[in-house]
Amino acid sequence: MVGDTIWEFRSPRSKFGPGSFNELGAEMKRMRCEKPFVITTRGWVRRGIIDRLKEILGTEVPYWDGVEPEPSAESVEEAAKAFKESNADCLIAIGGGSALDTAKIANLLATYGGSVRDYIAPPYGQGKPVPGPVKPMIAVPTTAGTGSEVTSVAVVTLKAENVKVGISSDYLRPSLALLDPELTLTVPPKVTADTGMDALTHAVEAYIAKPYWAREKPEDPLKRPVYVGSYSVTESLAEKAIELVGKYLRRAVYWGKTDLEARSGMLLASYLAGLAFGNSGVGLAHAASYPLGGRFKVTHGEAVGILLPAVLEYNAPANYEKAKKVGELLSGTECPEKDPQKCAEWAANVIRALQKDIKFTPGLEVVGVTEEDIIEMAEETMKQKRLLATNPRPVDVDGVIWVYKRSMR
Ligand code: NAD
Numbered sequence: 001m002v003g004d005t006i007w008e009f010r011s012p013r014s015k016f017g018p019g020s021f022n023e024l025g026a027e028m029k030r031m032r033c034e035k036p037f038v039i040t041t042r043g044w045v046r047r048g049i050i051d052r053l054k055e056i057l058g059t060e061v062p063y064w065d066g067v068e069p070e071p072s073a074e075s076v077e078e079a080a081k082a083f084k085e086s087n088a089d090c091l092i093a094i095g096g097g098s099a100l101d102t103a104k105i106a107n108l109l110a111t112y113g114g115s116v117r118d119y120i121a122p123p124y125g126q127g128k129p130v131p132g133p134v135k136p137m138i139a140v141p142t143t144a145g146t147g148s149e150v151t152s153v154a155v156v157t158l159k160a161e162n163v164k165v166g167i168s169s170d171y172l173r174p175s176l177a178l179l180d181p182e183l184t185l186t187v188p189p190k191v192t193a194d195t196g197m198d199a200l201t202h203a204v205e206a207y208i209a210k211p212y213w214a215r216e217k218p219e220d221p222l223k224r225p226v227y228v229g230s231y232s233v234t235e236s237l238a239e240k241a242i243e244l245v246g247k248y249l250r251r252a253v254y255w256g257k258t259d260l261e262a263r264s265g266m267l268l269a270s271y272l273a274g275l276a277f278g279n280s281g282v283g284l285a286h287a288a289s290y291p292l293g294g295r296f297k298v299t300h301g302e303a304v305g306i307l308l309p310a311v312l313e314y315n316a317p318a319n320y321e322k323a324k325k326v327g328e329l330l331s332g333t334e335c336p337e338k339d340p341q342k343c344a345e346w347a348a349n350v351i352r353a354l355q356k357d358i359k360f361t362p363g364l365e366v367v368g369v370t371e372e373d374i375i376e377m378a379e380e381t382m383k384q385k386r387l388l389a390t391n392p393r394p395v396d397v398d399g400v401i402w403v404y405k406r407s408m409r
Contacts, residue, residue: 003145005063005111005234006227007192007227007231008226008227008237008280009150009233009279009352010073010170010173010278011150011173011275011278011279012139012149012150012173012174012175012176012177012203013175013176013177014149014150014177014178014270015027015176015177015178015179016267016273017179017180017181017264018180018181018182018260018264018287019084019180019182020178020179020180021052021056021140021178021180021182021183022056024053024056024057024138024140024178024216024324025056025058026264027055027138027176027178028090028138028290029137031090031138031175031176032390033089033090033136034089034090034295035086035087035088035090036057036061036065036088036089036090036091036092036094037061037062037063037082037083037086037088037090037091037100037210038050038053038061038062038091038092038093038094039063039064039083039091039092039093039094039095039099039103039121039212039223040061040063040064040065040067040094040095041065041067041092041095041096041098041099042065042066042376044065044094044095044142044225045063045065046111049094050063052198055064056219060092060382061092061124062088064078064079064082064083065078065080066078067079067095067098067099067102069096069098069100070098070101070102070155070164070177070293070299070300071098071102071156071157071300072155072156072157072158072159073105073115073116073117073156073157073158074159075101075102076101076106076109076116076394077109077115077116077393078105078106078155079101079105079106080105080107080109080110081105081109081110081261082108082111082175083107083108084109086195089135089136090105090136090137090138090359091103091106091135091136091137091138091210092137092138093137093138093139093140093174094140094141094142094183095140095141095142095143095158096141096142096143096145096146096191096195097141097143097145097146097148097155097182097198097300098311099142099338100139100146100148100149100154100174101146101153101155101156102154103137103139103150103377104137104148104154104167104172104174105119105156105167105172106171106275107134107137107153107172108130108134108167108169108171110135111134111135112130112131112132112134113207114128114151116156116167116248117158119167120156120158120165120167121165122157124161124163124165124402125165128213129169130167130169130171132171132173133171134171134172135310135366136175136176137174137176137178138174138175138176138180139174139177139178139180139181139182140179140180140316141177141179141180141184141267141270142183142184142267142268142325143187143191143195143270144192144195144196144199144252144266145196145197145198145199145270145301146198146199146270146271146300146351146380147199147202147270147271147273147274147275147277148194148274148315149157149177149179149271149274149375149405150173150174150177150271150275150276150278151173151176151274151277151278152168152170152171152172152173153166153167153168153172153271153278154166154167154170154172155282156298157293157294158294161294162268162294162295163288163290163291163294164293164294164300165290167188172386173278174391175227177271179267179271180273181260181263181264182260182263182269184256184266184267185257185260185263185265186257187256187259188242189254189256189333190357190358190385191299191357192252192253192256192266192359193249193253193301193359194271194299194300194301194302194305194360195301196245196252196253196266196269196301196358197259197301197302197304197305197308197355197360198270198275198300198301198304198305199241199245199266199269199270199274200241200245200249200269200273200308200330200351201252201272201282201285201286201301201304201305201307201308202241202270202273202274202276202277202282202310203237203241203245203273203276204238204285204310204312204326205277205278205281205282205283205284205285205390206230206234206237206238206276206277206279206280207228207230207234207235207238207242207325207326207389207393208226208272208283208312208315208318208319208322208323208392209229209280209281209282209283210229210230210231210232210283210318210389210390210391211227211228211230211231212227212228212229212390213226213227213228214226214227214228214389219302223286228280228281228389228390229280229281229390230276231280232281233279234275234276234277234279234280234404235276236344237272237273237275237276237327238272238273238276238277238280239252239267239325239329240267240272240313241268241269241270241272242326242329242330243329243332244265244266244269244272244330244331245266245269245330245354246329246330246331247265247332247356248261248262248265248266248269248352249262249269249358250354250357250358251265252265252266252344253358253359264388270392272343280328281387281389281390281391282386283311283314283315283387283388283390283391283392284307284311284314284381284386284395284396284399284400285304285307285311285390286384286388287381287384287387287388287395288307288377288378288400288403288404289303289304289307289355289379289380290380290381290384290387291376291377291381292364292367292369295373295377296367296368297367297368298361298367302361305355305360305361306360306361306363306364306367306407307403307404307407308339309348309351309352309355309406309407310402310403310407311329311346311403312326312347312348312351312404313345313348314393314402314403315391315392315393315405316340316341316344316347316392317341318392318393319338319392320340320341320344321341323340323343323344323347323348323383324340324343324344325345326345326347326350327343327347327348327349327350327351328347330347330351330354330365331350331387335347351399353380362366362409363408363409364404364408365407365408365409366409368391369380369404371405371408372402374405375397375399375401377400377404378397378404379397380398381395381400382395382396382397389402
């Protein structure tokens with residue numbers, strides 16, 4: 001794939017490093033952000049973030065702290081109302097993926113009006129495109145997993161239908177990603193494990209994503225199709241992210257309160273994986289996680305991570321070399337087998353071993369999924385056409401059922 005494609009890499013300006021949060025004031029000046037508004041969680045207010053902001057910026061900053069984990073559409077609309085009423089000229093989101101996604105959609109609704117459902121694809125909403133630019137947003141991630149600080153996607157939960165849905169637009173990508181690993185030192189071990197698996201799933205799915213040309217605006221014949229799927233740049237980012245997860249996730253789970261090197265390694269992994277999947281797409285693990293997220297009490301990272309080993313095995317025939325490489329990067333060792341299929345199974349087992357070490361949720365059964373749920377969930381997975389389009393091996397209902405069954409325990 002060198003020399004025969006035109007690709008476009010999309011990313012916000014980024015600043016990374018321990019203590020980089022202290023440079024928020026300088027960054028705001030650079031962006032001409034004079035009247036900021038903060039969207040964050042109660043947890044962060046309890047941990048003193050508002051006082052810290054006052055110290056850094058030398059002034060009080062208005063804020064809204066109602067972010068819900070895996071945020072509902074209602075909570076996002078509340079955030080939008082607060083942001084609009086503040087008359088602020090820029091937005092600072094501080095928290096995990098839930099806070100960053102809440103802020104992205106709040107920014108959209110505060111700028112153009114309407115409700116969350118206006119922008120969600122049918123059958124759940126109207127599927128209106130995001131009309132244009134929103135206010136400048138600084139994303140400060142405090143978990144190492146979603147990569148939302150660099151992506152154009154925001155995910156919300158629709159409580160009435162028990163489903164999670166996304167709104168995607170280049171206009172939603174934050175203007176600046178400000179990544180300070182010190183802010184992740186307080187993440188509890190279970191959240192560290194779940195979000196770490198999210199980062200790994202992004203990296204693996206981006207790495208193996210099927211390349212194809214997609215017409216962004218099918219109605220406009222003059223608009224050149226865009227290249228989606230993995231290519232040189234996203235492959236390099238994904239490889240590095242997988243290696244970092246292998247090196248640092250165990251340490252971050254066990255000694256995360258003090259091990260700043262491990263936290264930095266994981267935040268970098270999450271960021272690189274976000275850049276990779278934000279440009280190349282994801283696949284079956286994400287498509288099959290959506291029906292889980294609404295119905296069962298699982299976090300996003302848990303849902304995709306539980307499915308990841310079986311998804312890697314399912315997809316291996318599309319590219320045995322890449323499946324093997326995932327295991328080698330993650331373990332830092334060569335595959336001990338000669339047979340390509342055995343190496344793919346070995347790679348999936350490398351992921352399973354890591355999950356065991358970090359006490360990750362061992363399977364779908366534990367979160368309440370029964371054999372009876374599987375067919376309905378598989379049919380729902382098949383509706384995730386956008387996500388399945390980049391899956392390297394064609395997917396049918398039987399394939400999804402195989403993945404769910406293999407992920408039960
Ligand atoms: P989260 O934001 O829900 O955070 C998990 C928990 O950890 C929360 O209780 C939160 O308050 C707490 N927390 C966050 N940072 C902390 C810290 N430093 N110290 C202590 N506690 C902390 O979890 P997440 O996995 O980061 O985000 C999940 C959401 O992101 C889901 O809705 C998921 O669908 C979405 N997501 C979005 C994208 C994207 O590109 N936009 C990608 C993947 C996932």
